[in-house]
Amino acid sequence: MIIDAHTHIWGGQYGESTRELLRACDLFGISKLHVSGLKSHYPDEAEVAELNADVARFMKEQPGMVEGYCYVNPAHSNALDVLKKGVEEYGMSGMKLWVATFCDDPRVFPVVEACIDYNIPILIHAFHKAVDQLEFETTGVHVANLARLYPNAKILMAHFGGNCYHGIRAVRDCRNVWHDFSGSPFRRDDVDYAVERVGVDRIVFGSDMPITYLVNYGQVEEADLTAEQKERIYYKNALELFDRSLKIG
Template structure:
């Protein structure tokens, strides 16, 4: 069983992106996808509302396949209310934070505290780059500081932190931090490293579809030095437990 916990519908591309996601799920036998809507780095309130409405629509169209993240911009005064509505009214299973602020910015604290009360995970874009690091772009070190402040929060550092040997080192002693390897940027040796440092129970399968390839990410796990049970944990068991999914 495959649960892809990191996929997107980019703003303004609802029809092609939902079509591509469904086609890949059918082609590769993906049991469940968890989807967030995103677009530009600093979206306004109307854009955030539209992104979240897209995911609510997708869930209604394919309730058998789709779960959703609430997308929020911590700089908005209504961000906490948008999060509450998304989880309590629309049935989303987590919060997605992208690059509108560092994840450990005090602006984020009310959202984290709300997620703790709601008992839902937070998917954090995290990327460490040699060049072209974006303003307000989270790295593993920011995730680690947030984990220390809120040890009861369930935090997911996306993309292995963008550089496994930077991001994983920062969070390996933070038991409330998981990671995914979405983005088609890594070789199997980075999966091996992540499992050696975190254990297979803190690594989640994500692809970053439709912008990135599912099959590339799948092959990384197939090639990695893992037992069948470890592969099963990464492919589905960890996501089922973390998001409390009914499959």
């Protein structure tokens, strides 16, 4: 069983994105997708609404296989209303933060507090870059700040923070932070490093599809893991992370 906890529908490409995701499920035996909609770095309210509606549509078309993240731009005054609609009307099971603000910006705090009340995870794009860092692009340091401020929040730091030796090091003592290694610019031994630093129970499989899949699958298959550890990464940790009956702290 494989649960992919980090996939996307790209704005304006609903048909292409969803076909590619479903094709990957058939080819690679993926049992469940957790999906968010993305387009521009600093979306307006209308764009956010359209992206979340696309994800809700995909959830309705593929019940049981597709679950959604509610994409929120914390810079918008209606961010709490957007989250409420995503969770209560659309039935989404997580919240997505991208690059419109740092994740430890005070404007993020109200939606984080709502996620704690809903007991849903927060998927946070985090990427430490040598060049071309975006103006408000979160790194592991920002994730650590948020995690320590809200120890009861379930946080999923994406991409191993863009550089596992930076991102994981920043949050290794934060027990409320899980990690995915979605995306392609990573090394074979990154998973081994992450298991050594934070333990296998805090690592969740994600691919960043429709960008890539096999690179991330190969990272797990080639890592120095037992069969049970692979199962935890492929699906067991995600089942626990998204289980709203299980609280932390």
